[in-house]
Amino acid sequence: MNLRTLRAFVEVVRQGGFSQAADVVSLTQSxxxxxxxxxxxxLGAPLLNRLGHRNELTAAGEIAYRRALVLLxxxxxLVAEINDLRGLKRGVLRIGLPPVGCGVxxxxxxxxxxxxxPxxxxxxTEHGSKTLRECLEAGEVDLAALLLPVDEGFxxxxxxxxxxxxxxxxxxSLAQRTRIDFTDLADSPFILFEAGFALNALIMAACERKxxxxxxxxRSGQIDFIVDLVAAGLGVAFLPRMLAHKHQHxxxxxxxxxxxxxxxxxxxAWRASAHLPPAARAWLDLAKEMASPTQ
Known part of the structure; x- marks a missing residue:
């Protein structure tokens, strides 16, 4: 068992197939x-059930996948700490950001x-929240922008x-209201982000409470397109205030x-047990420095 093998297995699970994983790890599909x-x-056990073009983890595969993330x-x-000890001058900032709001x-x-x-x-790396959490757990990024609350261990x-x-x-009919809630919008169709976006979970949980x-x-992963769909009368959407104001028309x-x-x-967010390299610590310091006093 070696790290290259574990990485290939992890990407097959994450990408949903062998050909997709091969592109990520720069190897052939075979x-x-x-x-x-x-x-x-x-390991002496099958890790994947191959169902046509789909692959599902077996019980042993679930264990192997979880452990592989930890080992990677x-x-x-280990490499980051040794590089720090050697006084690595250049450094690498490995950061994962979600598509929603990262530009602003x-x-x-x-x-x-x-x-x-310089x-x-x-x-x-740009992904939805679920994939960003997995990247963080596997040590593929040092920092990731996630919605609170974050998982235990971060x-x-x-x-x-x-x-x-x-x-x-x-x-x-409600466009002139000064405030609105989900009960008011119960009869209006919703335009949401694609699956895997954490903002959806906030919206759906609030709807369930009501x-x-x-x-x-x-559904879309593009804010501009979502706003255009709203303007066309297809439904209503929900955005953080700063993004809503940026896209207002x-x-x-x-x-x-x-x-x-x-x-x-x-x-x-970062793994609580992780060694944060200097490049990541410098990013955190800058984020604190540039934070708006109104936040």
Whole structure:
């Protein structure tokens, strides 16, 4: 068993197939398939049920996947600590960001960071919250921007706290309201983000508390497209205040959402047991320095 084999297995699970995993780890599909087979032979148990074009973890596979994430993370920590001991000059910032809000929150930070640390390489990964958590657990990124609350085993530094706003077509019967809740919107179709976006979970949990079962008419990972769909009258959407204001135009109405426990709290998270390299610590310091006093 070696780390290359474990990485191949992890990516087959994460990417959902051998060919997709091969692209990520820069190996051929047959090499990835052989690596998984070798791992199964070493462990003496099948790890994947191959169902047509899909692969599902067996009970042994669940254990192997969980342990593989830990081993890969420990290897990264070992290399990072040794590099620090040697006084590594260049360094690498490995950070994972979600598609929602990362431009508004972090674009200026990247500019400042690059000007201060021109020799630090930046490896940016963009995924939804679920995949970012897995990347963090596996040590593939040192920091990830996640919505609070974060999972046990992660430490975090708050970045931004924003209330949600309802985004309605200008012609909606409730477009002139000063505040709105999910009970008011029970009969309106919802436009949500794609599966895996943490903002969806906030919205659905609040609907459940109110006894509202929303009818989802569309999903997208692009804020501009979601706002355009709202303006076209397809449904209503929900955005953090700063993003809603950035995308405001004549075809939509923005109304504060009067719902407790739906605020958008985003933080930079890292594994509590991890060794944070200097490049990551410098990013955390910069985030604290550039935080808005109104947050």
């Amino acid at each position: 090499t990835v398939s052989k690596a998984v087979k070798t791992l199964e032979e070493e 993370a420990e290897h990264h920590d 929150l972090f674009a200026a930070m990247f500019t400042t960071y690059r000007s201060r640390y 020799d630090i390489d930046i490896e940016l 430490d975090y530094q708050p970045v931004r706290h924003e209330p949600l706003m309802a985004v309605l077509p200008m012609g909606h 006894g509202v079962t929303p009818r989802v008419t569309a 004549a075809g939509i109405a923005l109304i504060p959402l009067d719902e407790p426990h739906t605020d958008w709290h985003i933080a930079l």
